[in-house]
Amino acid sequence: MTRCYPFRLAVVAALAIAVLASTAQAVQVTDDQGTTLSLPKSPQRIVSLLPSLTETVCALGQCQRLVGVDRYSNFPESVKKLPQVGGGMDPNIEAIVALHPDVVLAALSSRSATRLVALGIPVFALEPKTHADVQRAITKLAQLLEVNDGQKLWREIDAGVTAAAQSIPPKVRGTRIYFEVNRGPFGAGEASFIGETLTRLGVKNILPAKLGPFPQINPELVVRENPDLIMVGQANLEGMEQRPGWSNIRAIREHHVCVFSSDQSDVLVRPGPRLADSARIMAQCLSDKAPPAKGVAP
């Protein structure tokens, strides 16, 4: 037995060198949950369970690495052909496993993560909620996918938002906006990514940041704040004028209401690489519908 010892030592040393060499090439990225993911190489087969992460992967030019998406991912067009593995909240674990992904991209809130990890599938959890989160998600995904375009992509998005802001006529600046997210009524406050975009566009949100990103408000507040313009999706428009007191709100009385189609709202509600598109949609609405600011001659 003893005579084998030098040989064993050599094998162990060789293994150690091999391991060291491979970690040198391995990908190591920490996700939003604080879990550090170490993969032998950049993942080639990816399942995404969040539409904004699907869009980010594609915006980084790596759409071809996606092998499955959740049922709500519908952009870009090519992801519609991919196998659907349920929704972010109710993913089909079996279908995901069957796709042999190298990594699954999911929201922090996704229930599937523990189960997938137990089954030996690495999960990379990201929760984009603000502009800064979007930038971070892009950076981290770029590291994970080993592409260099992360910073460039964010600079383009950022420039797009700035360009959208510059396209707005000066008289519209300072318009007071109410963005209705849902008929709770939940509104988009200054602290939300929608609110952040509105701030960049130079308009005033009637819901201050201290109320949180998407507060459920007393509808009386909107009457009292009397916004100049209301942004709302087609689905929530119905019955808005009939709410008590709402017909006297300036925006409704003078028809300064932007109604977004379903495709437009997909862009608006996703904190992903289409932030610049969303800024353009809102800028267009402002140019078309906003009344001249108070005290300024039309």
Add this chain to the structure above:
Amino acid sequence: MNTTRTGWLLALAALVCAAFVLLGLCIGSAGFENTVGSLWGVHTGDMERAMARQIVWDIRLPRTIGALAAGALLGLAGALAQGLFRNPLADPYLLGSASGASLGVALALASMSSLGAGMVGGSMMSEGGVAVSVFSGSVWVRLGLTGAAFAGAVLAVMLTLSLARGVQHTLRLLLAGVIVGVVLGAVTSLVLLFSPDSLQAMQSFLLGSTSFIGWTSCLLMAAVWLVCVVAAWTLARVLDGLSLGEATAQSLGLHIGPLRAALVAVLALATGTAVAQTGLIAFVGLAAPHLVRALVKVPHRQLMWLASAMGAVLLGGADLLARWLIAPQELPVGVLTAVLGGLYLLWLMHRGGGALGGRTA
């Protein structure tokens, strides 16, 4: 003796309600404020006064009175349900009206947010929870949310009645109601799964909300309550008879069948109206009759009025707190009714010992 006590209690409830209305004028998106001052004050401009007037008369007043009316409807319906089923755990939603209304609202929301592309389109809740889409011409959309809720409630009660083959057998009616509730609830969940945009709006319906009550719905609820309470008051004798057992009731010469059918209709109308205007407000219907019974022992004729008054006080108070506590944000009113009613009921049980031991009438 009890009649005098009933009178006093009703007077007290009326006083509390009046106080709530006055408070309700002053509580809103700015918390508590002296609106009376800005309404008639000399220091305020015309614009400001017009705004104050609109907020007080068009928003706060109908909302406050509407909450009282909805509470009265639920309290009345609760007393009816507990009397009809001779079960202290019965609540107004027992005949399936709640789950029917939920399904109606879920269908309306889903058709509002679904495009021709079908159920796959749409956005993700966890991404900001925005529901925005193109109209489809569905019948649920045309009904509007209130109409859809009412239609759903009525259809569900009719389904329950047909499954139970009429109102003759209390137990069968109870079972059919529970089954309809569970099945329609499952269908609602299914609809929502495929229309995640609607989840948040749906949740605010499930928790109940008094924030959109205008004069129309306020007057509608008040009128329906008046009709229902008078009908229940005239028919309530059969409930006293029933509490002695069906055979005894029959031997007293009561025509149980038609009377019970009429009471079920009143129950369904009261519940359906309240649910359609305010969503599923928890616990008022269950707790109000119990709270009354803890205070006074009365026959059903008087219970109908007292339970209405108690429901009104409960929901009125919850509505005030809902808009006051974290203004300008709102708490879901149903959460408050459950907490308030539940705590009070617990306290009564703790204090009263046997008074709430489960006697039903």
